Amino acid sequence: MRHENVKNYCLGIESTADDFSVGIATFEGEILANVISAYVPEAGGIHPREAAQHHSQVAEKVVAEAFEKAEISPKQIGVIAFSQGPGLGPCLRTGATVARAIATYLNVPLVGVNHCVAHIEIGKLATQARDPVTLYVSGGNTIVSAFDAGRYRVFGETLDIAVGNCLDVFAREAGYRQKEGMPFGAIIEKLADKGRRYIPLPYSVKGMDMSFSGLLTAALKLLRQGKHRIEDLCYSLQETVFSMLTEVTERALAHTEKPEVLLTGGVAANKRLQSMLQSIAEEHGARFCVVPKQYALDNGAMIAWTGVLAYKHGLTVPVEKSFVRLKWRLEEVEVPWVQQT
Amino acid sequence: MGTTNLGSDRNDAVLLKKGAEANLYLREWYGRRVVVKKRISKKYRLSELDKQIRTYRTIHEPQLIHRAKKAGVPTPTIFLVDVGNAEIYMEYVEGKQLKKVLNSMPVETRWEICGCIGELVGKLHRDNIIHGDLTTSNMILTPEGRIVLVDFGLGEFSHELEARGVDLHLLKRAFESVHFEFAEECFRRVMDKYAQIVGFEEAEKVLEKVREIEKRGRYVSERRKID
Numbered sequence: 219m220r221h222e223n224v225k226n227y228c229l230g231i232e233s234t235a236d237d238f239s240v241g242i243a244t245f246e247g248e249i250l251a252n253v254i255s256a257y258v259p260e261a262g263g264i265h266p267r268e269a270a271q272h273h274s275q276v277a278e279k280v281v282a283e284a285f286e287k288a289e290i291s292p293k294q295i296g297v298i299a300f301s302q303g304p305g306l307g308p309c310l311r312t313g314a315t316v317a318r319a320i321a322t323y324l325n326v327p328l329v330g331v332n333h334c335v336a337h338i339e340i341g342k343l344a345t346q347a348r349d350p351v352t353l354y355v356s357g358g359n360t361i362v363s364a365f366d367a368g369r370y371r372v373f374g375e376t377l378d379i380a381v382g383n384c385l386d387v388f389a390r391e392a393g394y395r396q397k398e399g400m401p402f403g404a405i406i407e408k409l410a411d412k413g414r415r416y417i418p419l420p421y422s423v424k425g426m427d428m429s430f431s432g433l434l435t436a437a438l439k440l441l442r443q444g445k446h447r448i449e450d451l452c453y454s455l456q457e458t459v460f461s462m463l464t465e466v467t468e469r470a471l472a473h474t475e476k477p478e479v480l481l482t483g484g485v486a487a488n489k490r491l492q493s494m495l496q497s498i499a500e501e502h503g504a505r506f507c508v509v510p511k512q513y514a515l516d517n518g519a520m521i522a523w524t525g526v527l528a529y530k531h532g533l534t535v536p537v538e539k540s541f542v543r544l545k546w547r548l549e550e551v552e553v554p555w556v557q558q559t
Numbered sequence: 560m561g562t563t564n565l566g567s568d569r570n571d572a573v574l575l576k577k578g579a580e581a582n583l584y585l586r587e588w589y590g591r592r593v594v595v596k597k598r599i600s601k602k603y604r605l606s607e608l609d610k611q612i613r614t615y616r617t618i619h620e621p622q623l624i625h626r627a628k629k630a631g632v633p634t635p636t637i638f639l640v641d642v643g644n645a646e647i648y649m650e651y652v653e654g655k656q657l658k659k660v661l662n663s664m665p666v667e668t669r670w671e672i673c674g675c676i677g678e679l680v681g682k683l684h685r686d687n688i689i690h691g692d693l694t695t696s697n698m699i700l701t702p703e704g705r706i707v708l709v710d711f712g713l714g715e716f717s718h719e720l721e722a723r724g725v726d727l728h729l730l731k732r733a734f735e736s737v738h739f740e741f742a743e744e745c746f747r748r749v750m751d752k753y754a755q756i757v758g759f760e761e762a763e764k765v766l767e768k769v770r771e772i773e774k775r776g777r778y779v780s781e782r783r784k785i786d
Contacts, residue, residue, distance in 0.1 A: 367739070371739075372732075416605055418608075424713065424725050425694065425713060426692075427732075458608065461605070464604075468579040469579040471579070472578055493603070494603035494604075502577075
C-alpha cells in the first residue's frame, strides 16, 4: 500500500459510449490504473441500452481491478471524477450512478468532467504538450481545437458524422466484425496498407469544417458495385478522409501559430494519420505529439486526470446537481487550469 | 529545365504569408507589384489527390474572383493563371487583415465594417457565389476603409440554400472563435445589411438554415423538434 493516510488520489469513471473504464491518478499526474471493459455489439452499431447494461454488469469488477492495479485502498481516494458528457444517455447515467455511489460512500467530493476536454488533457499529460492545436478524432467526435481565453475553442469540426463513425460503418457494411483489441479502424488500416489504386471520393472541406456523410455514401456505393478491391477502397477512403483532417488541422495551425500539434482520440492510433500530421507539424515548425495507445480510446485515466485538474480549481459538483449533459460542447467548458501563453 | 514558368521574368519573390494550402509571394512582375498565390504540393497527400485538389482550386478560384467582381464585390484583379504550376498572379491589395484590427477598433467603426461585410456577402449570394471560407482573415481593410474579399479557394457556384447557410455559418463561427466578445452583435449587424441586399424574406430563410446547420452540429443543446 502506498502512502496509507494521504487522500491524494482521484478515481475517474468513463462511460460515454461503448467502453466502461476506471482510472486512478495521483494529484501529481501519475496514472496508477486504467482498466477498460469494452462492450462489443453482436451486430450493428452501439445500442445505448445494451451498452449501459454491459456497464452496470462490469462496473464492480472494473472498479475493484483498478484498486488492485493502483495498489491503494478506497480510503485513499480524495475525489471521484466521472464523464458527465457528451455521450449516450443510458451509458452516461450508469457511470454517473456508480460515481455518485462511491463518492457518497467514501464521503469525498464529486467532479463532472467533459469527455472531450479529458481527451485533450490526457494527451497533454502523456506528451508534455503545453499549448497545442488538437485534432481529436474518434467514433463520436471530430474536432480541431486550440486554447484561447479560458476555453478550448473549436476551430473546425464535422458538420455531420464523426470520422470514426464513417470508417466503422464502412467496415461493417463491408462485412467485417470488430473484436476486442481489433476495432474497425484497425481492420481498415490493415486493409488500406495493401491498397495500391486511388479511387476518387468526394473531398469535402468547408472552411475549417468537414463533412463525411456524402463521402461515406459514395464509398458504400462503390463497395456495392463490387468492381473494386476492398483494399483499394479502404486505401482511398483513408487517404481522402485523413487528407481532409490534415488540411483542416494545418489551417488551424497556420491560423493560431501554436507550437504543437496533438493527435488524440481513438482514431489517433492510425499510423497513416499520424504520419500525415507529423508532416504538417514539421512544415510549420511545430512539435508533433500523439497520445499513447492506451489513452487513445475512451479511458478512465483521462477522466481521473482531468478530475484532478478541475478539483484543484474547486470545480466540484454536489451529487444532487450532478446530472449528465448529453450535448455538452467542448467550448462551453471553462478550463481555469490552462494558462494563456 | 522542368516545367515552364510563364510568370517568371525575375526571381525576386518575397514570401508574404505561408498559408495552410498556399504560399503568398509578393513580387515585381513586368513593372507591377503582384501577389503570387502558389498552391504547394502537400507531402502528406497522395500525389493523385494532391494534383486533383490543387488543379481544381487553381482553376476555380480566379473564376469565382472574377464573378464576384461582376457582382459588385471588391476582389483582387487576376493577371495570370498558371495551372501547371498551380499559381495565380493577382493584384496586391494594400491594407490590413480584418482579423487583426476588428477587436481593437471603435464600436462605431466595427458596426460600419460589419454592415459592409453583410452587404458584400449579400451581393455574392445574390449571384449564387459561395465564398467557402468567410473568416476575417480573408477580408482586407484598405486604408480608404473598403473591404476587399480574398481567398476564394474553397468557394463554389451554387444556388442552394444549404451552401449559403454554411457560408454564413462559417462567418458566424469565425466571429465566435476570434472575436467572441462581439460575435453576436457583429453577426446580427451582418445579417441586417445582408437582408437589405437579398431581401428580407430570403435572408430569413438563410438565417433559418444557419440555425438548422447549428442544430445539426454535434452536441447542440436545442434540437429541432420532430414534427
